Amino acid sequence: MITATDLRLTFGKGTPLENPALRGMSLTVNQGEFVTVIGSNGAGKSTFLNALAGETLVDSGTIVVDNVNVTKLPTHKRAGRVARVFQDPLAGTCEGLSIEENLALAIKRGQRRGLSTAVKKQYMEQFKESLSSLNLGLENRLGDKMGLLSGGQRQAVSLLMASLTPSAILLLDEHTAALDPKTAAFVLELTTKIIEDQKLTALMVTHSMKQALEVGTRTVMLHQGQVVFDIEGKDREGLEVKDLLELFEKQRGLSVDDDSLLLG
Amino acid sequence: MLSEIAFYGAVETGLIYGLVAFGIYLSFRVLDFPDLTVDGSFPLGAAVAAVLIMEGWNPWLATGSAVLAGMAAGAVTAILNVKLNILNLLASILTMIALYSVNLRVMGRPNIALLGEETVLTPWYSLDLAYHQVPVLLFSIVILISLILLWRFMKSETGLAMRATGANPRMARAQGIATGTMIILGVAVSNGMVGLAGALFAQSQGAADVTMGVGVIVIGLASLIGGEAVITPSTVVRALIACVVGAIIYRLAIAFALNADFLGLQAQDLNLITAVLVTLAIVLPGVRSSLVSKLTRKKA
Numbered sequence: 009m010i011t012a013t014d015l016r017l018t019f020g021k022g023t024p025l026e027n028p029a030l031r032g033m034s035l036t037v038n039q040g041e042f043v044t045v046i047g048s049n050g051a052g053k054s055t056f057l058n059a060l061a062g063e064t065l066v067d068s069g070t071i072v073v074d075n076v077n078v079t080k081l082p083t084h085k086r087a088g089r090v091a092r093v094f095q096d097p098l099a100g101t102c103e104g105l106s107i108e109e110n111l112a113l114a115i116k117r118g119q120r121r122g123l124s125t126a127v128k129k130q131y132m133e134q135f136k137e138s139l140s141s142l143n144l145g146l147e148n149r150l151g152d153k154m155g156l157l158s159g160g161q162r163q164a165v166s167l168l169m170a171s172l173t174p175s176a177i178l179l180l181d182e183h184t185a186a187l188d189p190k191t192a193a194f195v196l197e198l199t200t201k202i203i204e205d206q207k208l209t210a211l212m213v214t215h216s217m218k219q220a221l222e223v224g225t226r227t228v229m230l231h232q233g234q235v236v237f238d239i240e241g242k243d244r245e246g247l248e249v250k251d252l253l254e255l256f257e258k259q260r261g262l263s264v265d266d267d268s269l270l271l272g
Numbered sequence: 273m274l275s276e277i278a279f280y281g282a283v284e285t286g287l288i289y290g291l292v293a294f295g296i297y298l299s300f301r302v303l304d305f306p307d308l309t310v311d312g313s314f315p316l317g318a319a320v321a322a323v324l325i326m327e328g329w330n331p332w333l334a335t336g337s338a339v340l341a342g343m344a345a346g347a348v349t350a351i352l353n354v355k356l357n358i359l360n361l362l363a364s365i366l367t368m369i370a371l372y373s374v375n376l377r378v379m380g381r382p383n384i385a386l387l388g389e390e391t392v393l394t395p396w397y398s399l400d401l402a403y404h405q406v407p408v409l410l411f412s413i414v415i416l417i418s419l420i421l422l423w424r425f426m427k428s429e430t431g432l433a434m435r436a437t438g439a440n441p442r443m444a445r446a447q448g449i450a451t452g453t454m455i456i457l458g459v460a461v462s463n464g465m466v467g468l469a470g471a472l473f474a475q476s477q478g479a480a481d482v483t484m485g486v487g488v489i490v491i492g493l494a495s496l497i498g499g500e501a502v503i504t505p506s507t508v509v510r511a512l513i514a515c516v517v518g519a520i521i522y523r524l525a526i527a528f529a530l531n532a533d534f535l536g537l538q539a540q541d542l543n544l545i546t547a548v549l550v551t552l553a554i555v556l557p558g559v560r561s562s563l564v565s566k567l568t569r570k571k572a
């Protein structure tokens with residue numbers, strides 16, 4: 009379980025560019041939930057995920073992951089509990105290292121690293137098995153450099169890496185946005201499969217309202233650094249994009265800028 | 273042509289600079305950390321080893337202490353960068369400048385002669401080998417052991433974490449790697465290698481001198497880049513072999529250039545030649561390694 013309470017974060021405090029990105033953001037995600045996160049550009053979605061991961065520290069508020077207060081911990085000390093896949097397919101892997109070396113890095117996520125060989129024989133079966141589930145033929149290319157793979161393949165491997173060891177939460181920030189539509193669909197399908205098979209708890213940012221309603225068990229909309237609505241279960245079933253927009257207008261009394269909310 | 277003695281002399285120095293190239297590979301290549309500390313840690317290693325040998329220490333213990341001194345110097349540079357957020361290049365320049373004073377303090381004077389002292393080479397001279405072959409044999413063994421140790425380290429969990437730190441720090445952090453610690457460890461090990469090179473150099477030349485570090489960084493870079501042009505560094509072990517090969521080729525090339533009377537070159541022209549060679553290696557197409565592209569991209 010992950011609980012964020014009253015998170016506040018202002019970029020460029022005390023400068024003319026002062027920008028409050030999180031303004032009292034609170035959200036509790038229960039074990040096994042798959043939450044899709046939507047919101048217009050600049051709503052604070054990435055900032056929220058970065059705050060959960062530790063990449064940016066919040067000014068105030070608390071973040072508790074599996075009963076541990078991680079609010080002040082840097083990224084690497086949270087990594088055992090928080091797994092993530094970045095938007096940029098190049099960001100989640102090391103192109104100069106081989107596929108097996110990347111996986112070997114991920115299998116030790118959040119654990120002590122010693123002086124024993126990183127790529128161990130006993131990992132091989134697990135690596136091959138999980139790679140073959142991608143149906144990309146990568147199980148025969150374990151020694152290939154990551155840089156030889158396409159963006160979609162790299163993103164698929166990033167997903168595998170994030171799910172290789174257990175975590176309290178998996179953070180996905182528009183992880184299909186940089187891919188072509190067909191590859192994006194493949195990676196999204198893979199995402200839902202991995203999350204369902206391994207019963208992961210996940211938070212997925214997407215710019216497509218349609219996608220946000222189609223996958224996951226719960227949908228949260230952020231606006232100006234706060235949660236403006238949060239629907240799940242019966243309320244969420246059968247909901248359509250236009251219902252979401254209406255819901256948003258009703259809640260905030262303002263109209264959504266259609267340009268900034270992709271109606272994909 | 274080179275005389276046999278000049279040939280062995282060039283290989284001997286090449287082997288020592290192979291160690292320097294290992295260090296530079298670790299900082300510039302693996303960690304993407306342009307580190308100029310080596311111009312100070314090389315004479316530091318020489319100074320520490322020379323002083324301790326003069327004190328009557330076992331020469332291997334003295335050499336080991338030189339490695340530790342080099343590591344400490346590297347750690348200072350990395351800490352300036354990681355903890356105090358000083359730009360890496362500037363941090364290394366600060367340490368390098370400071371080391372000039374430190375080295376004078378360590379030695380108590382600008383140079384120390386080791387003539388007649390027991391060095392790591394002494395016992396090896398009883399072997400049935402020509403005088404000029406002995407250092408080549410011993411330094412070959414030292415560099416082989418260093419290469420194997422470094423290679424095993426790079427393949428270890430910690431070594432892999434260090435490579436990830438240099439290649440993609442954001443990803444490394446997300447995998448739970450303390451990137452700051454990795455940088456400190458890596459730059460320390462890098463300068464430990466250079467300290468070792470300085471210690472061996474002083475013992476083979478029979479003297480330590482505060483000015484002996486000038487240009488070490490450029491010679492090391494020349495070895496690294498030259499080696500990569502000959503052996504594509506597609507794996508860690510190839511990259512390490514490239515360092516050694518590059519350093520030996522470089523020293524042989526220099527020896528030939530100085531030996532060719534028609535060129536009219538003298539020993540003091542060495543740094544100029546090196547700078548020209550490094551520039552050519554960076555500019556000439558075909559030898560563009562990713563280090564090279566990194567170095568030129570900074571300018572653009």
Ligand SMILES: Nc1ncnc2c1ncn2[C@@H]1O[C@H](COP(=O)(O)OP(=O)(O)OP(=O)(O)O)[C@@H](O)[C@H]1O
Nearest residue numbers: 019020027029047048049050051052053054055056
């Ligand atoms: N490092 C930073 N420095 C200054 N301002 C920032 C920084 N990161 C984000 N911001 C600002 O914080 C606000 C929230 O940005 P954030 O990236 O979280 O939005 P987002 O919801 O992810 O938007 P998008 O849909 O465009 O990805 C924006 O106004 C943005 O300009």
Ligand SMILES: [Mg+2]
Nearest residue numbers: 053054055181
């Ligand atoms: Mg964003």
